[in-house]
Amino acid sequence: MQENGSSPRQLVQILAKTPAFSEKGAERFLEWLWKKSKEEREALLKEWTDFTAVGACEQCFYFSKDNLCRFCQNPERDKSTVCLTVSPFTIDIIEQNADFNGTYFALGEEASGHHNLKKIKIIQTRIEKLKDLITKNSVKELILATDFTSPGEATAQLIKEILAPSFPDLRISRLGRGFHSGDMISYGDPLTIKKALEGRE
Numbered sequence: 001m002q003e004n005g006s007s008p009r010q011l012v013q014i015l016a017k018t019p020a021f022s023e024k025g026a027e028r029f030l031e032w033l034w035k036k037s038k039e040e041r042e043a044l045l046k047e048w049t050d051f052t053a054v055g056a057c058e059q060c061f062y063f064s065k066d067n068l069c070r071f072c073q074n075p076e077r078d079k080s081t082v083c084l085t086v087s088p089f090t091i092d093i094i095e096q097n098a099d100f101n102g103t104y105f106a107l108g109e110e111a112s113g114h115h116n117l118k119k120i121k122i123i124q125t126r127i128e129k130l131k132d133l134i135t136k137n138s139v140k141e142l143i144l145a146t147d148f149t150s151p152g153e154a155t156a157q158l159i160k161e162i163l164a165p166s167f168p169d170l171r172i173s174r175l176g177r178g179f180h181s182g183d184m185i186s187y188g189d190p191l192t193i194k195k196a197l198e199g200r201e
């Protein structure tokens with residue numbers, strides 16, 4: 001008799017290749033999901049399916065199903081102020097917590113001491129796109145919202161060094177008060193994020 005292979009072993013292996021899971025972690029996650037109701041599992045699957053249609057805004061690299069994201073498309077947004085983050089998820093955090101009406105730019109990768117060529121290529125390509133955006137929208141202020149960790153500080157420094165000579169009139173600021181050395185913006189509480197944006201320097 002032929003045995004049907006219904007163990008999600010293959011799914012465990014796929015998940016274990018992601019940065020989020022070890023093989024044990026993937027097993028635990030699937031076991032947790034397996035115990036949920038059919039409706040809950042289907043709701044999660046629907047989110048996954050929707051996510052497959054999400055790409056990146058061609059201008060700022062925030063999540064978008066269209067060529068331009070909701071921020072870049074919105075005529076009410078102040079296009080002359082741009083807040084730069086590494087991850088598009090940090091854009092969500094700032095948007096939810098700070099009173100900010102400018103637009104955003106997601107760099108995609110952090111600069112670090114390690115010379116990972118793939119990362120360097122992504123950063124270089126994005127910085128070229130950022131330069132185009134600054135020129136196109138006559139950007140007056142760029143707020144660097146990278147983490148306060150050493151890769152985050154190195155990234156902020158790199159952006160400053162590259163952009164300052166080409167755009168002498170551009171104000172390049174950094175999130176201020178509230179965050180300390182080693183802090184990651186995503187873990188900041190709402191008030192800290194709000195104050196840090198207001199107190200940028």
Ligand SMILES: [Zn+2]
Binds near residue numbers: 057058059060068073
């Ligand atoms: Zn955009």
